[in-house]
Amino acid sequence: MFKRLSDHGAKTVRFTFDGQTVSAREGDTVAAALFAAGYASIRKTPVHLSERGPFCMMGACYDCLVEIDGITVQACMTPVRPGLVVNRAAPAHTFSGDAG
Amino acid sequence: MCPSVMETEFAIIGGGVVGLSVAYGLRKLGKQVTVFDEGDTAFRASRGNFGLVWVQSKGLNQPAYARWTRRSAAAWRDFSDELSRQTGEDLKLVQNGGYIFHLDEEELDAERKKYEQLKTELGGDYPFEVMGANALKREEPHIGPKVAGALFCAEDGHVNPLGLLRSLADAGRKSGVVFHVNSKVTEITPAVGGFDIRVGSSRAYFAEKVVLTAGLGAMQLGPSLGFRTPIRPQQGQVLITEKMPKLLNRPSVEIRQVDEGGIQIGATKAEIGLEDGETLQETAKLARHAIDILPALAKAKLVRSWAALRIMSPDGLPIYQRSGSCPGAYFITCHSGITLAAAHSEFLPKWITGEADAPDLSVFGEERFDVQAAQ
Numbered sequence: 001m002f003k004r005l006s007d008h009g010a011k012t013v014r015f016t017f018d019g020q021t022v023s024a025r026e027g028d029t030v031a032a033a034l035f036a037a038g039y040a041s042i043r044k045t046p047v048h049l050s051e052r053g054p055f056c057m058m059g060a061c062y063d064c065l066v067e068i069d070g071i072t073v074q075a076c077m078t079p080v081r082p083g084l085v086v087n088r089a090a091p092a093h094t095f096s097g098d099a100g
Numbered sequence: 101m102c103p104s105v106m107e108t109e110f111a112i113i114g115g116g117v118v119g120l121s122v123a124y125g126l127r128k129l130g131k132q133v134t135v136f137d138e139g140d141t142a143f144r145a146s147r148g149n150f151g152l153v154w155v156q157s158k159g160l161n162q163p164a165y166a167r168w169t170r171r172s173a174a175a176w177r178d179f180s181d182e183l184s185r186q187t188g189e190d191l192k193l194v195q196n197g198g199y200i201f202h203l204d205e206e207e208l209d210a211e212r213k214k215y216e217q218l219k220t221e222l223g224g225d226y227p228f229e230v231m232g233a234n235a236l237k238r239e240e241p242h243i244g245p246k247v248a249g250a251l252f253c254a255e256d257g258h259v260n261p262l263g264l265l266r267s268l269a270d271a272g273r274k275s276g277v278v279f280h281v282n283s284k285v286t287e288i289t290p291a292v293g294g295f296d297i298r299v300g301s302s303r304a305y306f307a308e309k310v311v312l313t314a315g316l317g318a319m320q321l322g323p324s325l326g327f328r329t330p331i332r333p334q335q336g337q338v339l340i341t342e343k344m345p346k347l348l349n350r351p352s353v354e355i356r357q358v359d360e361g362g363i364q365i366g367a368t369k370a371e372i373g374l375e376d377g378e379t380l381q382e383t384a385k386l387a388r389h390a391i392d393i394l395p396a397l398a399k400a401k402l403v404r405s406w407a408a409l410r411i412m413s414p415d416g417l418p419i420y421q422r423s424g425s426c427p428g429a430y431f432i433t434c435h436s437g438i439t440l441a442a443a444h445s446e447f448l449p450k451w452i453t454g455e456a457d458a459p460d461l462s463v464f465g466e467e468r469f470d471v472q473a474a475q
């Protein structure tokens with residue numbers, strides 16, 4: 001879907017997303033790196049389980065949420081670092097119509 | 101230009117949840133109803149409240165209030181279904197029981213005794229259970245170890261209060277209630293056969309009857325209609341987290357998971373006048389307490405906080421008062437407009453129009469505060 005500019009010349013940075021190694025370039029945000037690696041949907045919403053991926057890329061829409069160190073963060077506002085462990089934000093769906 | 105005088109049978113002053121509930125109910129009785137609403141610059145408790153349809157702990161000092169509250173809670177399902185049919189909006193009403201958590205066992209026991217007392221006064225008809233930490237843990241696995249137990253009432257529940265506000269307005273319009281929005285009533289004057297109502301500085305209306313449901317605005321408008329309007333603002337601050345997986349099966353008075361997944365946390369009580377700004381200090385206090393109850397919140401993101409103003413009478417109970425000096429004027433105010441919305445729509449209009457099967461609301465008159473002052 002997205003192509004990198006070929007003349008970028010930055011260093012390669014590796015991190016993991018959902019246990020998979022992702023190659024990024026220094027200076028990428030997590031969201032940009034995931035787009036470049038071919039991800040579109042990166043989470044499901046906690047209530048309705050609908051697919052979400054990065055959208056605004058500027059910190060406004062909150063659709064690109066991921067989990068880092070147990071905290072929900074915006075992937076588009078988080079720079080990649082070597083060895084960063086990134087997980088999908090939504091834990092198992094446990095909502096039901098009858099509210100328990 | 102000469103301002104034209106428009107006429108209506110009932111003028112509802114204030115289009116919050118209380119006013120709209122009454123307006124919709126009066127319209128269903130076949131009355132001609134016009135709502136005047138200040139607009140979104142008003143202090144609007146209907147927009148800032150917690151969203152509980154709540155029974156337990158209400159009326160511990162006034163059994164009639166416990167009965168009135170339970171009557172409304174029992175009518176809520178049909179009320180909600182009717183609004184949904186009218187508007188297509190699902191109010192997300194769940195009445196599956198609710199808790200008041202206690203971190204201290206002695207405090208829990210002291211509260212239990214108050215509930216027992218009320219139960220006796222109500223002839224044994226008052227449903228509640230005490231849940232110890234283990235029983236609570238079975239129902240709510242995410243509750244933290246600091247919680248000693250809870251009082252549980254099966255009649256408690258919650259609703260989307262903004263959905264309620266919107267669908268009351270929508271259902272009112274569809275049933276023929278006339279709305280004047282951005283129309284702050286500045287003066288109400290008794291006239292022959294009714295009342296002159298001034299909006300802003302120029303527009304004038306005439307109403308045969310006036311129902312004052314203006315929240316804190318009643319403090320200014322009440323005296324001209326013979327009401328003493330002994331109410332005051334009490335600020336409450338509320339927080340909401342990011343959407344979370346299911347952490348709570350049922351609501352409590354201070355923490356509930358809304359239908360959209362966020363955990364809503366409330367509420368502070370501050371006697372600071374007409375001030376609806378929140379403070380970081382109170383936010384931190386609310387967050388700490390919420391984490392004591394649900395430790396999983398420690399890493400949750402807070403997405404929004406707000407403050408709103410409760411409309412409090414001296415004893416915290418509603419006021420339903422017919423004007424003695426201005427027949428045809430009614431004053432209605434309460435702190436629990438969401439819980440009482442069903443009663444305000446289904447039963448209260450009959451008290452206004454004087455039907456034979458009107459509810460007896462005599463204990464909720466303003467004169468009760470005279471008695472207390474004389475003691």
